[in-house]
Amino acid sequence: MADQVLLSHANGIPNSDSGKPSFGHGNRETQPGLELRFRNLQFKIKGKQILHDVSGTAHPGKVLAVMGPSGSGKTTLLNVLGGRIKCSRCQATIGNQPLTKRTRRNISYVLQQDIFFPNLTLLQTLSFAADLRLPEHLSQKDKREIVDGLIEQLDMKKCTKTIIGDNMSRGLSGGEKKRANIANELLTDPAVLLLDEPTSGLDSSTAFALTLSLKKYAVQSGKTVMMTIHQPNAQMFFQFDTVLLLSGGRVAYYGAPNDVIKDFAEMGYACDTTHYNPADFILDVVKSGNESAARLISASNKRRLTTPDCPILPSTVTADELNMENEVTTGAALGSKEKMDVEISNGKIHQPEVYERYRSKENLEDSDPSLTDVSEEEDTDARWSTSFFTQFKVLTQRSFIQGKYRFLSKLKFIKTIGVALICGLLWFQIGRGHVKEVEVNDITSCLFFVTLFNSFNSLFDILMVFPSEREVINKERMSGSYRLSAYYLAKSVSELPLSIILPSISTFIIYWMAGLNGFNEAWAFFGTWFVMILITIGMQSLGMFIGTATMDFDHSLVLAIFMMITFMLLGGFYIKNIPSWLHWMRYVSPFQYSWALMLYFEFDSNQRVLCDPENSMYPSCAINVTAPPSNETRFVEFGDILAANRADVPAWACVCSLIGTLIFFRVIGYVLLRMFHKPMVK
Numbered sequence: 211m212a213d214q215v216l217l218s219h220a221n222g223i224p225n226s227d228s229g230k231p232s233f234g235h236g237n238r239e240t241q242p243g244l245e246l247r248f249r250n251l252q253f254k255i256k257g258k259q260i261l262h263d264v265s266g267t268a269h270p271g272k273v274l275a276v277m278g279p280s281g282s283g284k285t286t287l288l289n290v291l292g293g294r295i296k297c298s299r300c301q302a303t304i305g306n307q308p309l310t311k312r313t314r315r316n317i318s319y320v321l322q323q324d325i326f327f328p329n330l331t332l333l334q335t336l337s338f339a340a341d342l343r344l345p346e347h348l349s350q351k352d353k354r355e356i357v358d359g360l361i362e363q364l365d366m367k368k369c370t371k372t373i374i375g376d377n378m379s380r381g382l383s384g385g386e387k388k389r390a391n392i393a394n395e396l397l398t399d400p401a402v403l404l405l406d407e408p409t410s411g412l413d414s415s416t417a418f419a420l421t422l423s424l425k426k427y428a429v430q431s432g433k434t435v436m437m438t439i440h441q442p443n444a445q446m447f448f449q450f451d452t453v454l455l456l457s458g459g460r461v462a463y464y465g466a467p468n469d470v471i472k473d474f475a476e477m478g479y480a481c482d483t484t485h486y487n488p489a490d491f492i493l494d495v496v497k498s499g500n501e502s503a504a505r506l507i508s509a510s511n512k513r514r515l516t517t518p519d520c521p522i523l524p525s526t527v528t529a530d531e532l533n534m535e536n537e538v539t540t541g542a543a544l545g546s547k548e549k550m551d552v553e554i555s556n557g558k559i560h561q562p563e564v565y566e567r568y569r570s571k572e573n574l575e576d577s578d579p580s581l582t583d584v585s586e587e588e589d590t591d592a593r594w595s596t597s598f599f600t601q602f603k604v605l606t607q608r609s610f611i612q613g614k615y616r617f618l619s620k621l622k623f624i625k626t627i628g629v630a631l632i633c634g635l636l637w638f639q640i641g642r643g644h645v646k647e648v649e650v651n652d653i654t655s656c657l658f659f660v661t662l663f664n665s666f667n668s669l670f671d672i673l674m675v676f677p678s679e680r681e682v683i684n685k686e687r688m689s690g691s692y693r694l695s696a697y698y699l700a701k702s703v704s705e706l707p708l709s710i711i712l713p714s715i716s717t718f719i720i721y722w723m724a725g726l727n728g729f730n731e732a733w734a735f736f737g738t739w740f741v742m743i744l745i746t747i748g749m750q751s752l753g754m755f756i757g758t759a760t761m762d763f764d765h766s767l768v769l770a771i772f773m774m775i776t777f778m779l780l781g782g783f784y785i786k787n788i789p790s791w792l793h794w795m796r797y798v799s800p801f802q803y804s805w806a807l808m809l810y811f812e813f814d815s816n817q818r819v820l821c822d823p824e825n826s827m828y829p830s831c832a833i834n835v836t837a838p839p840s841n842e843t844r845f846v847e848f849g850d851i852l853a854a855n856r857a858d859v860p861a862w863a864c865v866c867s868l869i870g871t872l873i874f875f876r877v878i879g880y881v882l883l884r885m886f887h888k889p890m891v892k
């Protein structure tokens with residue numbers, strides 16, 4: 211309903227008359243927000259210290275904004291709290307409970323990138339997410355109500371049937387995608403909402419509308435909101451309750467936006483607020499040079515000694531910081547006696563009284579029992595919202611819908627039918643009736659080509675989409691939406707029927723036009739078709755393996771081409787006389803088996819190929835020179851054709867090998883996905 215829409219799309223300004231929360235679960239009872247405390251976070255990656263003693267407190271009903279220049283560690287901070295990266299020296303609590311895998315389920319993290327399946331509509335995306343992430347005791351009707359409520363509250367009713375879209379196909383706008391991203395995370399009614407740059411890429415009025423909605427959401431629902439933001443305008447800046455300014459991974463300022471001007475003026479940085487946006491001002495100061503940044507950090511460290519929400523270990527504050535000429539509030543707070551008590555040793559302070567007062571306030575303490583390292587106490591009780599069966603069912607449906615666009619696009623139909631028609635014309639009726647010995651090579655090349663065509667298609671289809679699909683899976687796994695095994699099984703099952711449609715069409719067209727096996731034996735056609743399906747699915751499994759064994763498309767392309775060329779050369783068609791010491795390599799190629807099987811189906815009878823009366827290459831056509839000349843029609847024996855093509859593996863063993871290949875690569879793909887693609891953000 212229009213009056214319930216809080217974000218007025220026309221002007222981007224929320225409808226402040228509405229009494230309802232900006233977004234959330236509407237009239238349903240929701241869980242209250244929880245306080246998120248983080249203390250002296252230290253994070254290092256590849257030997258580089260990214261976060262240095264970063265502390266802060268996000269309160270229920272309030273918005274904590276993390277600001278700072280690019281590369282100052284804003285995203286890293288959110289990644290640590292959101293559990294996207296492991297941090298061994300990071301202490302945090304949520305609602306006074308240590309932040310563990312289990313308690314982190316109260317946090318939802320809206321990533322900066324809007325990662326979705328591009329071909330699903332907004333409604334499909336949110337409905338599948340609801341089915342996967344909401345508890346099973348909720349009925350379909352309840353889940354649908356929650357989804358509809360969020361769509362309505364985020365003013366997205368008009369785009370429920372619009373696809374998410376990507377570079378290739380247009381879909382939701384940038385702002386709509388951002389709101390879809392937020393809606394997706396709000397589904398679970400989190401106590402704490404983390405958002406990484408939710409306003410990036412939005413115009414200023416839409417960005418303000420979103421910030422205001424987040425503020426209203428925090429206030430009206432009592433939820434805790436913590437967001438990073440690059441360069442808010444003044445209106446947005448004053449919506450925040452607290453600002454945490456980072457510089458080079460250190461806290462440069464922690465306080466209320468309203469105090470910023472006063473506090474910076476005390477440090478010698480006066481701001482002309484009539485012409486300057488305070489947010490721009492503080493960013494400019496922190497970016498204006500190392501000296502300014504160091505000065506801010508020193509002043510902040512000193513203030514933090516008495517700031518309960520953003521404390522620092524006294525031992526990490528240097529003497530210089532404590533004796534700064536530019537006294538900030540802490541200076542006033544510390545009595546002169548306390549100052550005299552300071553013992554200075556090696557540039558670090560040991561100040562018993564300050565430390566005692568600090569401890570008594572429970573600001574921060576190494577041994578605070580409620581503060582546990584974020585990566586510790588990873589409870590193994592991975593409770594999913596839904597059962598394996600539900601996850602499998604929902605993911606199968608979603609994968610099927612998503613796969614339909616991928617496997618059965620118009621372009622792919624045109625390509626498959628076009629190539630099949632060209633092949634059919636070039637090899638037109640080559641196999642009809644009895645074939646001449648010289649035509650055998652044409653028939654085998656036709657069979658080998660069809661196999662390669664379908665195999666390459668199948669493999670590259672997977673490689674093209676897997677990197678982006680892996681991102682969605684990582685995101686969803688990070689938010690604990692489902693088990694990897696449920697996803698993998700669902701993907702394998704749902705794509706099976708879709709992946710065989712185009713290879714079946716091309717096989718049928720070529721088989722019929724080329725008149726293979728005289729086109730008079732149905733079982734030969736079905737046999738050939740079955741082999742084609744096996745090799746196609748086998749190549750899909752290979753694609754999954756390559757997609758998981760490599761990190762990006764370029765690497766996967768190199769590995770795929772290397773493997774396919776090797777398999778092709780060893781497939782039996784191109785090279786008949788492999789050096790004896792490399793003979794074993796032939797059995798590595800799945801094409802060896804598919805091709806042999808196709809030869810079985812094509813040349814099954816001893817009455818197919820006419821001997822060349824002049825110059826036959828087959829022993830069965832050899833003329834007995836002592837016998838009188840005869841006009842009798844002679845045929846090449848089936849065994850001779852197999853032997854000439856080095857097809858020496860029995861048919862049953864070929865079928866088993868193809869099925870084995872299919873299972874082998876699929877299982878290895880799963881293992882690699884499980885082991886090497888643990889969901890992590892950069």
Ligand SMILES: Nc1ncnc2c1ncn2[C@@H]1O[C@H](COP(=O)(O)OP(=O)(O)OP(=O)(O)O)[C@@H](O)[C@H]1O
Nearest residue numbers: 255256260278279280281282283284285286287892
């Ligand atoms: N995996 C990594 N390996 C090495 N350095 C990294 C890695 N991830 C982040 N960094 C570095 O950590 C620093 C902080 O990065 P982060 O993404 O947290 O910054 P940010 O403040 O969010 O930047 P922006 O506003 O541009 O998104 C940067 O210098 C970045 O190069």
